[in-house]
Each structure stands twice: as C-alpha cells, then as structure tokens.
Amino acid sequence: MSGSSNGTGSSTGAGTGTGLKDREQDPAEAEEPQLPVAATTPEGEDIPVPPGAPRALLRSLMGPHRRRIVLAILMIVLQQAALQVGPLLVSIAIDRGIPALRDHDAGPLIAITAGYLGCAAVATLLQRAFIRLSGLINQDILLEVRQRIFRHAQLLSLDFHERYTSGRIISRATSDVDAVRELLNEGLQELLSVALQILYISGLLLVLDWRLGLVSIASAVPVFLLQRAYRLRSKEIYRRSRTAVATVIVRFTETMNGIRPVQAFRREEANEAAFGIANAEYSKSNADSMQSMARFVFSARATANVWIVGVVLWGAYLVSERELQLGVLAAFVLYLRRLFDPIDQLAMFVNSYQSAAAALEKIAGLLAHEPSVPEPVRPVPLPAQPEGSHAGREIVFEEVGFSYRTGKQVLPPFSLRLPSGQSVAVVGATGAGKSTLAKLLARFYDPTGGRVLLDGVDLRELATAELRRGVVMVTQESFLFSGTVADNIAVGRPGATREEVEDAAKAIGADAFIRALPEGYDTDVRKRGGRISAGQRQLVAFARALLADPSVLILDEATSSLDVPGERAVQEAMRTVLAGRTAVIIAHRLSTVEIADRVLVMEQGRIVEDGTPADLIAGTGRFSRLHEAWRDSLV
The missing domain is CATH 1.20.1560.10 (ABC transporter type 1, transmembrane domain)
Structure with missing residues (x-):
C-alpha cells in the first residue's frame, strides 16, 4: 500500500462535537454553486453537437x-x-x-x-x-x-x-x-x-x-x-x-429546488434579478x-x-x-x-x-453525448458465491490515479487492497479525495490510470446491472422518491415481499418510527421525502441498502444527519449489517470509526496513515491527534 505510514500526517483543527468534518466537494461539483445565485456556470456553454x-x-x-x-x-x-x-x-x-x-x-x-x-x-x-x-x-x-x-x-x-x-x-x-x-x-x-x-x-x-x-x-x-x-x-x-x-x-428549477437556502439566506431579490436578466x-x-x-x-x-x-x-x-x-x-x-x-x-x-x-x-x-462510463461490450461475470451467502468481495486499487476533466489531479497513483469482509473507514479533511475514492469503487467514474478490481475483475468489464447488485452506496443525501415508505425501501430489491421490506427496516432500527407514521409503511413520503426528517430518510436509505443485500457497501457520510442517539442505534444495527460484507465508510464523525476494522487517513489524495483504529489512536500521527481533539470536545 503506497503512502501508508503511521503518524506522519499533519494536524488540522478538529472542530467541536463531531470530530473531523467530511464534506468533500469535487472540482466538478465546485462549478455548481450551493445556492442558486446570479453567479453561476455560464449558461452559454452547451452540449457539443457532432x-x-x-x-x-x-x-x-x-x-x-x-x-x-x-x-x-x-x-x-x-x-x-x-x-x-x-x-x-x-x-x-x-x-x-x-x-x-x-x-x-x-x-x-x-x-x-x-x-x-x-x-x-x-x-x-x-x-x-x-x-x-x-x-x-x-x-x-x-x-x-x-x-x-x-x-x-x-x-x-x-x-x-x-x-x-x-x-x-x-x-x-x-x-x-x-x-x-x-x-x-x-x-x-x-x-x-x-x-x-x-x-x-x-x-x-x-x-x-x-x-x-x-x-x-x-x-x-x-x-x-x-x-x-x-x-x-x-x-x-x-x-x-x-x-x-x-x-x-x-x-x-435551481431556485425552486433550493428554496430552503434561498429563504434562509434571503436570496429572493438576488435570484429574482438573475431570473429577470434571463427572462x-x-x-x-x-x-x-x-x-x-x-x-x-x-x-x-x-x-x-x-x-x-x-x-x-x-x-x-x-x-x-x-x-x-x-x-x-x-x-x-x-x-x-x-x-x-x-x-x-x-x-x-x-x-x-x-x-x-x-x-x-x-x-x-x-x-x-456518450457516457464517460460506458457499458462493457463483452461483460465478464463476477466469480460465483455460495447461494444465500453474505460474504464480501476483495477490492484492489491497482496503481489507480484520477483527474477530473479540468486536468487537475485529485488522486495520484496509488495501490490498495481491501480483503473480503473487511470494514474500512476513510477519514481526512475536505478535498482529501475520500468521496472520489468511493465514486471510483462504485464506478460513477473510471480511473484515468490503473484499475479497480472486484474479486479480480476490472470494474470496467462488469455489466452495470451486476455491479449495482454487488456494490451499493448510501450517501448523505438519502434521496427518497415520491411514494410510500415501503416503495422506497423496496428500491433496493424491487421484487421483495412486504415481509422482507419490514424485516430490513427492523434490522436497521427504522421499524418503530415507520409504524408511528400516519399510514405506517404505506405513508407517502411526498416529494424528495419531505414528509419525514433527514435522519429518518437516512434510516430508510440504510434499510434500502440492507434489502439490496450487496457484497460491498459504501457509506459516504451516511450518518451525518443523525443525532447522537440515532447514530448509536444505527451503528449497533450496522454491526450486524456489515458482518461478512466488505465495507468502505467515509467517516463524517470519528465515532463512526468504532465499527471499522481498519482506518485510512487521506491527505491531498494520498493515504498517509493506515492501520486499525486502536493502533492509530495509540500512535502519535494525524488520526491520533484528531481523535484526542474529538474526545476532548465531548467532555
């Protein structure tokens, strides 16, 4: 593993209460403002026409x-x-x-x-x-x-x-x-x-x-x-x-989709002016x-x-x-x-x-416009696993490097092996490359150099349907579709029975709040899940992922909207959910690291520390200092 050292990372401010804040923004995402204001990407830029x-x-x-x-x-x-x-x-x-x-x-x-x-x-x-x-x-x-x-x-x-x-x-x-x-x-x-x-x-x-x-x-x-x-x-x-x-x-559409921050930051007049210019x-x-x-x-x-x-x-x-x-x-x-x-x-x-x-x-x-992540012409199947098995799969990053279309290098070439069934937490400052690593594993992007292997098969050779069955990502967005709670959980496996949907919700600790809703599992969550809280939406997203029964589970800041009791409840459930599976956890809170077998600390696209949570905490490196600052903030 390149760049794996113990205690070589430089210290950063830990903040208070939540440890290392992980809100990475890709350069591609940086072109889209968080608020729909007048200064946006030039609208004259359009899709090229062959x-x-x-x-x-x-x-x-x-x-x-x-x-x-x-x-x-x-x-x-x-x-x-x-x-x-x-x-x-x-x-x-x-x-x-x-x-x-x-x-x-x-x-x-x-x-x-x-x-x-x-x-x-x-x-x-x-x-x-x-x-x-x-x-x-x-x-x-x-x-x-x-x-x-x-x-x-x-x-x-x-x-x-x-x-x-x-x-x-x-x-x-x-x-x-x-x-x-x-x-x-x-x-x-x-x-x-x-x-x-x-x-x-x-x-x-x-x-x-x-x-x-x-x-x-x-x-x-x-x-x-x-x-x-x-x-x-x-x-x-x-x-x-x-x-x-x-x-x-x-x-x-940008203004209506971002109506909450628009009103919270009093952007009505600025947005009206921008809309007036376009109109x-x-x-x-x-x-x-x-x-x-x-x-x-x-x-x-x-x-x-x-x-x-x-x-x-x-x-x-x-x-x-x-x-x-x-x-x-x-x-x-x-x-x-x-x-x-x-x-x-x-x-x-x-x-x-x-x-x-x-x-x-x-x-x-x-x-x-052709997808930059194309479907393989001759897909290669993944090695078969025993029926009913929850075994994870081995992940290998082989001299993987990545640059966005701007040419700026985000991940210098690195190699990394994640054994089958291992839970790995990835921590680091904003922009360190954590979410990019997760997107490469989910094949939302293809690496600009090297290969990402799943049980020895290059992700670029896997059929998209098979890849999505084997690798599931839960993000902090926890997007829900219009429809019932049961329908949203069943997205993970459309053919699932009602009993299987409810079992997944129980395993993740979401059954109690779902049954308390007006129509229980048949409650319509409405547009983007607006009828339930952000934390509840994340619990539904966890149940969806569990029902999908993947070999590899990626949690990208997936507990960021939960309060401390909710996070503890999810962590307990996740110990069962992750058992036997390979998991990559992009850690928002250092408390999330507790359920991981291994911790990777990233800085500027490189892995600067690699070890078990106990070993890194006992050391004198970057993670140790971050953990100490987080522990002090709880006192």
Whole structure:
C-alpha cells in the first residue's frame, strides 16, 4: 500500500462535537454553486453537437413511419391538385359557360359548377384525412423523442450531471420538444401545401398563357432572395432563443429546488434579478424574431403587390388587343393571389423551422453525448458465491490515479487492497479525495490510470446491472422518491415481499418510527421525502441498502444527519449489517470509526496513515491527534 505510514500526517483543527468534518466537494461539483445565485456556470456553454447528428436523429425518428409518411404526402399532393383546379374552372365558366348560358344552354355552367364543388369536397376530405394521419405520426415521433431523452439522460454518467444542470435537461424534454411539435403539427403541412401550390400554379399559368406565366414565375426570384435573407437572420436569433429559454428553466428549477437556502439566506431579490436578466434575454430574442418576420412579410407583400399590378395591367392590355381571353386573365388574378397569399404562412414556417432546427440540434447533442462510463461490450461475470451467502468481495486499487476533466489531479497513483469482509473507514479533511475514492469503487467514474478490481475483475468489464447488485452506496443525501415508505425501501430489491421490506427496516432500527407514521409503511413520503426528517430518510436509505443485500457497501457520510442517539442505534444495527460484507465508510464523525476494522487517513489524495483504529489512536500521527481533539470536545 503506497503512502501508508503511521503518524506522519499533519494536524488540522478538529472542530467541536463531531470530530473531523467530511464534506468533500469535487472540482466538478465546485462549478455548481450551493445556492442558486446570479453567479453561476455560464449558461452559454452547451452540449457539443457532432456534425450531422440532427439529420441522423430525424432520419431515425421518421424511419419507422416511412409508409405512413408516404401516404400522408400522397394525400396532400391530391388535395392540392383538387384545390388548384378551382380558378381554372372559373376561367372556363367565364369564357364558355356564360356565353353558352346566353344561348339558353345551362349545361356547361352546371357541369363546371358541379366540378368545382366536387373538387372542393375532395380537397376538404383529403385534408381532413391528412391532418388525422399526420397527427398520429407526429404524436408517435414526439413520444419517442421524450422517451429517448429520459432514457439517455439516466444512462449518462455522473460527471455529465455534475456539469450540466437538471434544468438544461428539462429544457430539452419540454420547450425544445414543444418547438419540434409545432413544426410537425403545423409547419410541415404548410411547407408541403405551399410547395405544391407553387408547383401546380406555375404549371397552370404557363398552360394558360406562357407570356404572363413566365412574368408571374419570375416574381419568385425577389421573394426567394428576401426569404433567404430572412432565414439566415432568424437562424441565429432562434439559436439564442433556445439557449435563453433553457437558462430561464435552469434559473427557475435551481431556485425552486433550493428554496430552503434561498429563504434562509434571503436570496429572493438576488435570484429574482438573475431570473429577470434571463427572462429579458428570452423576451428580447422573441421580439427580435417577430421584428425580423415583420420586415420579411412587409417586403415580400410589397413585392408581390407590385408584381400583381404589373401582370394585371399587361393582361388587360392583351385582353383589349384580343390576344387574351377575359376568363384567362381572371384565372391569372386568382392564381396570383393564391401564389402570394402563402407569404405569411411561409414566414411562419421559417419561424417554426428555425426554432425547431435549433431545438433539434440541442436534442441531438444530448442524445449523441456518450457516457464517460460506458457499458462493457463483452461483460465478464463476477466469480460465483455460495447461494444465500453474505460474504464480501476483495477490492484492489491497482496503481489507480484520477483527474477530473479540468486536468487537475485529485488522486495520484496509488495501490490498495481491501480483503473480503473487511470494514474500512476513510477519514481526512475536505478535498482529501475520500468521496472520489468511493465514486471510483462504485464506478460513477473510471480511473484515468490503473484499475479497480472486484474479486479480480476490472470494474470496467462488469455489466452495470451486476455491479449495482454487488456494490451499493448510501450517501448523505438519502434521496427518497415520491411514494410510500415501503416503495422506497423496496428500491433496493424491487421484487421483495412486504415481509422482507419490514424485516430490513427492523434490522436497521427504522421499524418503530415507520409504524408511528400516519399510514405506517404505506405513508407517502411526498416529494424528495419531505414528509419525514433527514435522519429518518437516512434510516430508510440504510434499510434500502440492507434489502439490496450487496457484497460491498459504501457509506459516504451516511450518518451525518443523525443525532447522537440515532447514530448509536444505527451503528449497533450496522454491526450486524456489515458482518461478512466488505465495507468502505467515509467517516463524517470519528465515532463512526468504532465499527471499522481498519482506518485510512487521506491527505491531498494520498493515504498517509493506515492501520486499525486502536493502533492509530495509540500512535502519535494525524488520526491520533484528531481523535484526542474529538474526545476532548465531548467532555
């Protein structure tokens, strides 16, 4: 064991009452403030997006619905064809139906009218069918997107969640998905309709009169240039908008999650100011997008109206010269109005498209982000143990070193062996590396050098499910899910019977307080376990860990919220719980060391003392001085 010496550590203040305070904060965690105040990690920093990821995501989402998408496109093609026949029939009615009516022949006009009504009915029915089918496709795609975000976010490694706030992930699953929904529900239908409308009308105009047709089609050039300039401007605006709305959600969720310290430290005004800045930026980006759209619509409308006037004047001249029929000119006017009317729709589509494209980019970035602790391709099983055995497993740190992504070394290379069934307490000052050692053992991180072995198997070669069954960590957070006390204990082993759940609670000393609750084991602990005290939440977490029946148990400051009597009761129960198991105990209070077989003292990532509690107390090193100061504080 490297760095193991007896009595070489330097002394630190022991504090009063609780001995060595152990509240280690990793550099990655240090980027997230303990209070949601104005000075936070820059919100502009976002998840990188690999090239082509948004297109790949879109293809994967639409692939399973390919046949239904083709059918929907066919419906809208036929619907637009039926719709665009109308002005052509009006032209025929003017040039042929009315003259026939003057000759007392109503047949052509009746046939034209019936055809017009029939086309309108077909167009309406096809649009209804398209809306229903596209709606089903869109909902299936959105359901899959949300499911993927939720599934992938749970698989991402701890360092990702320590770097990016939960509000940012919530933004991906809410506001960004909503932006994609708006495009799918309305934008794509408008785009298909406008594109087909332009195609059909252009062809019909050329058929009716190639001269006026070419002049009319030429109007698309200035409108296209205006649309392109608008699209380029709005692209950057909507990227800012997606980042801004994510910041708003982050500010809100951080403040609500930290409402107790916010109120305790009177941070309401500072948080409101920070939220106001984020909200104003979001409002400004929305205002910029509306202003940009207004400029485009005005410019495009003016261009269209000028062009229509020019076409009508030239057409009137051709009619006066008997080179064009009046009905054809009427059809031209109707078609030109239909050609330019979608300008507003086109602007709205570009708006929806840019917003959805920016949202899809951020969603794709999240889904393309690979876990830094990947699942092994070919998992290696742990050596089998006798059925029903509570035997622990041997842990070996083999030249293990660790640095966070900042490059700062937290644990210099070290080697350490923890025999099967041994309880080891790890103590040291804040930042000494204790919690990092525990996270490496639980494989929340992978070492940047060396290997961590469990019964001779590298943790990186173990399937995550098998590792989580064999190694369980109880932290000071003692997070409880909404639901009953029994449900929260059963998290340790979902298939456990009610009797097994209650036995675990009894073994840990939690049965009495649970039965005193209004509905006993069926009491709903509510959000984050807020209905019961912090100490009671830790007892429930201990019962959960016991029910899981792991070979290796990690206690990371797990008794920090218990009072002295509660801690004593848990320690008595833990003697039974830890029997035969390998345990690593990150000690908050030196009293916790009493149940350990061995003590490791860490300083600046190194093990500076290693021995039994009795041997270290009898020595003259760091632990001895800490223990003496703690004992004096109890007098």
